[in-house]
Amino acid sequence: MGAYTTRCSLNLLVSVMILAAPVAGLAQSPKFNVGTPLNRSAAHHSSLGLG
């Protein structure tokens, strides 16, 4: 137990990145089929700020 600071952020970053990989692998089929499909070009151009 000790004083907590945000110095742990780097450790957390590494942990999160390690955890992130298997999560992405869990992609599943849509369950609710809600939302309007976009083609990739439309999605890209609708998001100018993100590129």
Next chain:
Amino acid sequence: MDSNGSGRRRFLKHAAALAGAAAGAGAGAEWAARGQSAKPEVPAKEAHDHRELLRRGARFSVDHITYYTPLQDYAGIITPASLHFVQQHSSHLPDIDAQQHRLTIHGMVDRPLSFRMEDLKRLPSVSRIHFLECHGNSSPMIHNAGNQNMGLPVQYIHGMTSCSEWTGVPLSVLLNEVGVQKEGTWLVSEGADPGKFSHTLPLAKGMEDVLVAYGQNGEPLRVEQGYPIRLLVPGWEAPFSVKYLRHIKVVDQPYHAWNEAMNHSVARPDVGGKARWYHYQFGPKSVITRPSAGLKMPGRGYVQITGLAWSGGGVVKKVDVSTDGGKTWKEAKLQGPVVPRAHTRFTFDWAWNGEEAVLMSRCTDELGEVQPSRAELFKNWGFSDEESKKPQRSIHTNAMQPWRVARDGSVHNAMFS
């Protein structure tokens, strides 16, 4: 770019809208203003008085609108929506038509999708109580103590945190609908505000407990809170919780958006004078809200000390209170509900003997982490003892806050004296 005149009119319009909301202009007017009934109403006349804004504490600049929560004035743990802090990265608030608003999720996904508000509201929803905190909260150098519009010190120093019951769709539900590809490990979120505020979020957190929120304390999000939808990233610094959420792009690396890489970076000696780009969850933190600087003791004898504690690491396990500047500590009582990543109200029974006293609180969270003193915190960041005794621009500041009670009953900020 707007002329000064039109910019000023727009500013006044939004300031009046905020004041009208805060003064309780009526739920009908609020909903109407959001395009949820047929005809918008005229803001209340009193809105121009700015009385409620004065109570909140406010600061305006060319690229920021800031409102501070009057922590000293409310009870329990839920911040009224009208008093929730605001840190807006633009000179005016966006005017978004919810009927036309869309959330698109694209990038490294199998099925890029666009969601209307009615799509989001038909999906499974949850309601959870969580705090939000600006990463610049509790940093004396970020605030202008000479501005008479700022309120009491506990408000303008620590008032960029608030706690609400948020309602929305788990982001994991939406990510499952679009099908994240195995290469996707990060999310970049972008708002529909004038500055297109953007922020990067690790996918793992997005799948864990993040909400796409459309409700706050039982009502639709207020304009200043991101109407019609915002991200709500529990326990992490508030810039992750992108307001006016319009796009989420799944990517394979962090984006260094301007606000992450430039605006929100502070150099620290422990990383060689460089800045940290990515800060995540807040450490354990607490502050005594009453008595606090600017208030007056009611007299000798019994007084209940009360305040708020919170941690991005989960549940507040205990809060200790000292009335002698940290020489001795006693455990405070925690008022329910005590829930993860939410404000927790604590109280401490005290009999003031009329002598000078220094009040402090210290939070311990469920991870066993303990709120540091300012000296401990700045030592960890690589600052010298001398430097830690001076106000510094800092972020993620979770140091203990001392308040000095003088013999005449006045209460003062004892952080630097």
